[in-house]
Amino acid sequence: MNIGEAARASGVSAKMIRYYEQIGLIPPAARSASSYRVYSEQEVHMLRFIRRARDLGFSVDGISDLLALWRDQSRQSADVKRLALSHVADLRRKIAELEDMAATLENLARACHGNTRPDCPILSELEAPRDNTPGHSSTRKTSLSGRYS
Amino acid sequence: MNIGEAARASGVSAKMIRYYEQIGLIPPAARSASSYRVYSEQEVHMLRFIRRARDLGFSVDGISDLLALWRDQSRQSADVKRLALSHVADLRRKIAELEDMAATLENLARACHGNTRPDCPILSELEAPRDNTPGHSSTRKTSLSGRYS
DNA sequence: CTTGACCTTCCCATGATGGGAAGGCCTATC
DNA sequence: GATAGGCCTTCCCATCATGGGAAGGTCAAG
Numbered sequence: 001m002n003i004g005e006a007a008r009a010s011g012v013s014a015k016m017i018r019y020y021e022q023i024g025l026i027p028p029a030a031r032s033a034s035s036y037r038v039y040s041e042q043e044v045h046m047l048r049f050i051r052r053a054r055d056l057g058f059s060v061d062g063i064s065d066l067l068a069l070w071r072d073q074s075r076q077s078a079d080v081k082r083l084a085l086s087h088v089a090d091l092r093r094k095i096a097e098l099e100d101m102a103a104t105l106e107n108l109a110r111a112c113h114g115n116t117r118p119d120c121p122i123l124s125e126l127e128a129p130r131d132n133t134p135g136h137s138s139t140r141k142t143s144l145s146g147r148y149s
Numbered sequence: 150m151n152i153g154e155a156a157r158a159s160g161v162s163a164k165m166i167r168y169y170e171q172i173g174l175i176p177p178a179a180r181s182a183s184s185y186r187v188y189s190e191q192e193v194h195m196l197r198f199i200r201r202a203r204d205l206g207f208s209v210d211g212i213s214d215l216l217a218l219w220r221d222q223s224r225q226s227a228d229v230k231r232l233a234l235s236h237v238a239d240l241r242r243k244i245a246e247l248e249d250m251a252a253t254l255e256n257l258a259r260a261c262h263g264n265t266r267p268d269c270p271i272l273s274e275l276e277a278p279r280d281n282t283p284g285h286s287s288t289r290k291t292s293l294s295g296r297y298s
Numbered sequence: 299c300t301t302g303a304c305c306t307t308c309c310c311a312t313g314a315t316g317g318g319a320a321g322g323c324c325t326a327t328c
Numbered sequence: 329g330a331t332a333g334g335c336c337t338t339c340c341c342a343t344c345a346t347g348g349g350a351a352g353g354t355c356a357a358g
Binding site (some may be wrong): 021043045048052053055056057067069070072073074075076078079080081082084085087088091093094095098099101102104105106108109112113114115116117118120122123125126127131 | 192197198201202204205206214215218221223224225226227229230231233234236239240241243244246248249250251253254255258261262263264265266267268269271272274275276278291
């Protein structure tokens with residue numbers, strides 16, 4: 001099976017398959033006489049695994065760990081579970097961060113008349129904040145970074 | 150005021166101040182005889198505005214729009230409000246996406262024994278999914294992208 | 299044998315940020 | 329006045345996962 005077919009069958013783009021090979025997430029594919037990459041069902045299976053892990057928000061590093069466990073017949077499910085829950089914790093941290101932003105902004109928007117006049121509490125807040133985050137506590141200092149607009 | 154001082158005063162790193170200038174988010178700073186960038190209180194004020202918008206998750210493009218409105222004395226607060234609420238919608242979309250991931254993963258983790266045996270529903274799911282997302286509905290097709298692990 | 303659909307590698311771009319090098323400037327202390 | 333060290337300048341590189349596209353080779357069907 002050529003890379004295009006493998007891409008269609010796995011849901012991972014040909015571009016990304018080559019990339020994953022390049023960074024060592026997957027082993028180098030076998031090559032045909034004319035240097036075409038050739039994939040077995042086995043390998044497509046692995047690509048599908050990667051695709052799903054990606055859909056669950058795992059980074060390439062995380063996927064690498066998952067693949068290692070997947071291949072390891074003597075793995076302990078506790079290790080898989082730990083990996084998964086650690087990722088869940090990351091996700092929840094990120095969610096809380098975004099939720100704080102959304103709540104703050106929503107509060108300000110609620111206070112904004114939204115008419116034809118120029119005065120606006122949203123801009124006022126950006127100019128000089130006066131603590132508009134409604135509860136949720138926590139010392140939000142280190143952000144996992146990432147911008148969303 | 151030099152760039153370092155402006156950075157300390159605004160919470161925007163010197164590196165980022167130069168970057169914002171380079172991409173045109175802020176106008177080129179005045180220069181001293183020796184080519185040092187010089188900032189007025191006015192400009193530090195703008196940098197603080199940018200910093201806060203950034204903290205609320207706005208992208209540089211979004212911040213650019215906000216700055217334009219901020220400067221526009223004849224703006225309509227409705228425009229600011231629309232911008233803010235549109236960003237809130239983006240944030241909530243992203244949150245829902247991450248929440249779906251977290252919920253799916255948490256469900257799988259709950260079903261995992263987490264012991265010394267190798268069998269694990271998390272890996273099984275990655276191998277061949279059988280719809281583990283608990284409710285939340287929606288046709289999740291286009292992701293705003295972004296990996297979190 | 300041509301056409302079109304594939305494949306190959308290589309380079310570039312994204313967005314926001316930081317790291318670091320090489321070199322110039324400025325001020326306080328000796 | 330000279331030196332130290334703390335600023336500043338520009339320029340290049342890296343991140344992370346992804347896509348775009350060019351230049352050129354291959355293959356199968358007509």
